[in-house]
Amino acid sequence: MLHFFGGSDRLCNGLTRRSFLSAGSLCFGMGGFTLADLLRAEDATGKRNSHKGLINIFLGGGPPHQDMWEIKTEAPSEIRGEFSPIATNVPGIQIGEVFPQLAQRMDKSVVIRSVVGCKDRHESSQCMSGWFPDDLKALGGRPSIGSAVSKLQGTVDPAVPAFVGLASKTQHVPWSNSGEAGFLGAAFSAFKPDGPGMDNMKLHSISLDRLKDRRRLLTSLDTMRRDIDTTGMMSGMDAFEQRALDVLTSSKLLDALDLSKEDPKVVERYGDGKPYKYQYDGAPTCNDHLLIARRLIEAGVRVVSLSYGRWDSHGQNFDLVRDHGTKLDQCLSALLDDLHERGMLNDVTVIVWGEFGRTPKINNNAGRDHWAQVSSAWMAGGGMRVGQAIGATNRLGEYATERPVHMQEIIATLYHNLGINVASTTITDPTGRPQFLVDQEPIKELI
Numbered sequence: 001m002l003h004f005f006g007g008s009d010r011l012c013n014g015l016t017r018r019s020f021l022s023a024g025s026l027c028f029g030m031g032g033f034t035l036a037d038l039l040r041a042e043d044a045t046g047k048r049n050s051h052k053g054l055i056n057i058f059l060g061g062g063p064p065h066q067d068m069w070e071i072k073t074e075a076p077s078e079i080r081g082e083f084s085p086i087a088t089n090v091p092g093i094q095i096g097e098v099f100p101q102l103a104q105r106m107d108k109s110v111v112i113r114s115v116v117g118c119k120d121r122h123e124s125s126q127c128m129s130g131w132f133p134d135d136l137k138a139l140g141g142r143p144s145i146g147s148a149v150s151k152l153q154g155t156v157d158p159a160v161p162a163f164v165g166l167a168s169k170t171q172h173v174p175w176s177n178s179g180e181a182g183f184l185g186a187a188f189s190a191f192k193p194d195g196p197g198m199d200n201m202k203l204h205s206i207s208l209d210r211l212k213d214r215r216r217l218l219t220s221l222d223t224m225r226r227d228i229d230t231t232g233m234m235s236g237m238d239a240f241e242q243r244a245l246d247v248l249t250s251s252k253l254l255d256a257l258d259l260s261k262e263d264p265k266v267v268e269r270y271g272d273g274k275p276y277k278y279q280y281d282g283a284p285t286c287n288d289h290l291l292i293a294r295r296l297i298e299a300g301v302r303v304v305s306l307s308y309g310r311w312d313s314h315g316q317n318f319d320l321v322r323d324h325g326t327k328l329d330q331c332l333s334a335l336l337d338d339l340h341e342r343g344m345l346n347d348v349t350v351i352v353w354g355e356f357g358r359t360p361k362i363n364n365n366a367g368r369d370h371w372a373q374v375s376s377a378w379m380a381g382g383g384m385r386v387g388q389a390i391g392a393t394n395r396l397g398e399y400a401t402e403r404p405v406h407m408q409e410i411i412a413t414l415y416h417n418l419g420i421n422v423a424s425t426t427i428t429d430p431t432g433r434p435q436f437l438v439d440q441e442p443i444k445e446l447i
Contacts, residue, residue, distance in 0.1 A: 051156050052382070052418045053297040053348040054145070055335070056305040057290070058127050058167070060175035060282055061312030064358035064368050065376035066397035067321050068096045069389075070113045072360075075396050079360045082318045093389045098325030101333035102378075107387045108336055108345070110379040110446060114391025114400035117407040118356040120372040122172065122312070126355045128179035128305060130411035130438045136183060139429050144179025145414055146303035147188040148437055151427060152420060157300035159250030164296050165190030166289045166306035171281035178305045183429045190305065193257055256299035257292060267291065269334040273327045278320045282310020285324055287331035294338055297348055302418065311354055315365035328352070336380055349382030349417040351410070360396045373399050377410060382417035384446040408440035416442040 064081075066072050071085040071094070085094035088106035095103055095111065102109065118126055125133050131142035143151070146163035155162045165178020178190040255261055273285035285308060293304040309324040332352065339345040357375035358368030374393055380386060392402040412422045415437055423441065426434035 051300065051302070051347065053301070053344070054149075054303045054382075054414055054418060055290070055293045055297065055348065055350045056128065056145070056179075056303065056414075057332075057350070057352040058124050058175075058305065058307045059309060059311045059352060059354035060124060060170070060172075060307045061122065061310050061354065062356045062358060062370060062375070063311040063354045064313060064317060064321060065113065065374065065393070066358070066360065067317065067368075068099070068325065069111045069376045069378065070393060070397065071096055072393075072395065072397050075360070078362055079396050081362065083321070090387045093387075096321075096325065098322055099329045101329045102336075105333055105336050105380075108340065108380055110384060110386050111389045112377040112379065112391055112405050112410070112443075113389060113393060114402060114404050115353070115357075115375045115377055115407055115410070116373070116400055116404045118372045118375055120356060120370045123174045123355060124167075124177040124307070125174075125180065126407060127353055128177065129182070130408040130440075133180075136429065136435070139431065140183035140185070141180055142435075143182035143184045143188065143427065144190075144305075145411060145437075146179045146190055146305055147181040147184050148415075148427060149302050149418055149420070150188045151184050152425065153302060153418075155300065156302060157252065159252045160256075160296075160300035161191035161253070162302045163188070163190045164301050164304050165192045166194075166286075166292060166304060167192075168283050168286060168289075168307065169194065170283050170307065170310075175282050175307055175310070178307075183435075184427070193253070252299050253296075256295040256301075259288060259291065259295075262291065262295065266334075266338065269337070270331045271327065271334075273331065277323050278313075278316070279310050280312075282312065283307040285309045285327045287327060287334075290331045290335045291338070294335060294342075294344075294348075298342070298344070308352075313358065313367050314363070314369055315367040317358070317362070317367045319366075332378075339381060345381045346383045347381075349384070349414055350380045351377060351414065352379075353377035353410070357397075360398050374404075379410075379413075379446075382414075384413070384417065388445065390443070390445055403445075405443060406440050408438040409443050412438045412440050413442040413446055416447055 067081050067083050071083055072080050073085060084097050086097050086100060086103050087094055088103040090106040093106055119132060123133060125131060128144040129142050133141055135142045150162040167176040167178045170176040178192065181189040259267055270291045271287040273287035276284040289306045293306060296304050308328065313320045335350060339348050354375065356370060356372040359371045363369060390403055391400055391405055393399060394401045415422050422437050426436055429435050
């Protein structure tokens with residue numbers, strides 16, 4: 001553990017201020033001031049890119065495509081379900097009835113109804129990287145889009161991490177995976193400001209002069225086992241030490257995470273998503289996470305990922321969609337308006353999707369089971385050609401009949417919107433081989 005010295009009085013969570021900053025509880029990579037590695041990556045790229053952003057909203061469990069974005073009005077009752085389509089403000093495009101607010105913002109949105117390439121596996125990596133955990137597993141796995149962007153573009157502001165994961169901890173662990181760093185290593189993992197880490201980021205009684213004292217810092221570092229250095233966790237510490245400390249001595253990150261600093265009317269527009277229903281082993285419907293995501297992007301974060309709700313609807317599918325969908329309609333519409341009003345929408349891409357779809361046939365528990373053959377996604381912003389519905393499934397919602405869109409095409413589009421050319425950009429793996437980010441090109445209808 002890496003500790004800085006302070007007072008010994010205890011905090012309400014049982015931690016002492018003497019241990020206010022421990023590498024493990026900060027949740028930044030695997031510990032240590034690994035922001036230094038991020039800063040080095042930024043310097044290596046030369047000029048900083050313009051601040052493009054991504055908010056990746058993961059609907060863990062597999063949302064039912066035919067009950068949300070493409071209602072099957074001509075299907076028999078055992079397939080069609082309980083929902084009706086509603087008109088949007090784009091002629092000819094209809095979506096599910098639980099999204100009345102988004103329907104009036106279809107001109108700023110894109111619905112993809114024919115997502116393919118998924119596997120019947122409850123793993124967020126499909127939506128965080130476009131790859132599966134077993135891809136390049138021997139080397140550590142493929143990096144998520146947030147980690148890759150951290151490596152390629154670095155930070156916008158030294159005081160703010162490039163990649164933040166807001167995913168609440170879930171009993172089914174993969175649903176709270178914000179995206180792995182893979183073979184890039186812990187230096188490029190998501191910063192996770194949850195649990196005790198939030199309190200540990202505060203300086204409490206420690207003065208900045210004391211924190212910034214190089215001799216005291218190095219004394220603390222010397223107490224760590226030096227074999228950690230063989231992993232590269234502490235490489236470049238001396239050159240980037242002061243800039244890494246900026247995260248702790250600046251209020252930007254804490255302010256972005258503090259909703260008490262937001263206009264109460266804006267907070268009300270998003271809602272809080274409570275009461276949390278149908279959560280079980282998944283994520284809660286934290287509407288306010290979408291607002292925090294906007295605040296983080298505004299503060300300088302490049303990629304924010306979060307997990308919203310638990311969509312594994314083997315039973316009570318329609319009650320779940322009414323609950324989760326209505327709440328998502330509120331906060332997603334508020335986010336869209338918020339980004340537009342702040343002049344951020346052309347720079348910030350928002351995507352909402354899950355790891356697969358649901359079965360066409362309704363089971364005996366009024367639920368839908370796993371269906372990897374096709375799924376769906378909703379997107380907005382990022383300078384894309386919006387006001388579109390791309391692709392379609394057959395009458396029963398079984399498979400894509402029009403314009404199948406591979407999930408890697410979506411990831412490639414997200415990279416493109418962030419200013420990264422997937423056709424030419426590679427990242428070197430631990431064996432020295434260059435690896436492309438994805439195998440697909442961006443969605444031509446959107447760029």
